[in-house]
Amino acid sequence: MADSTDFADRFADPRVTAPYCRRVPGDAGDVVLLGVVHDHPASVGRVQTVLDRFEPETLALELPSAAVPLYRAYASRATGDNRPPVGGEMSAAIAATDARVAGIDAPSLSFFRRLATRLVADRVSPGTARRVLESVGGATRTALSYRLAATLSNVTSVSVTPDERIDYECEFDDPPDRQADHERGHVAGVRALLRATEGESKRYRDETREACMIDRLRSLRRDGDVVAVVGVGHLDPIEDALAGC
16 A cells, blocks of 8 residues: 555654555544564564654554553563563553553454354364364463463562563664564565465464454544554455455
């Protein structure tokens, strides 16, 4: 979209480019989609750069609602460079804005309803249904671990992390162009791997997640501008749906 290119060009930052930064205009509010790679320095820099200059009404994160309190706790420990020591791009986004924060990812009641409806309508095999439900069960357990970790982080001085930070051959102190180049190479490699290994159960789960995130973003932008931080793999379908394509 030309509008996305124009918006990204405002920032003169190699980490903020149209492939990773999409602006979708709306009647009441625009949605700025920021594609990220979890914990990658370029992705952290991207959300910080955009949110330093663009203040939305709502910050929407690809997190379950149960995880938001934990990432708020992480964000509260941001250092002088406004980058929290843990939580990657999600906690960095919260630390960079005063906007209200919404978790838009599964699991949620709407996700379970939509997924069950689709599995029944498509008459999927018992094996596929079992694999889909197993993957959803894993996501639900992860969301509960986030909620528990948030409770512990809020009542103790210890930063509780339910997952390990990902290390890349790229650092936060590297120049932005070096970060951007490394991130592009990483994304290309991951996409090639996913094309070779993606199965039917993952497709059902991810397409249902995307449909729920799209519905939530449509609702949120009625109240004004939204910045949504989502995985790079979700950018195209979310942008197309919000733009009415």
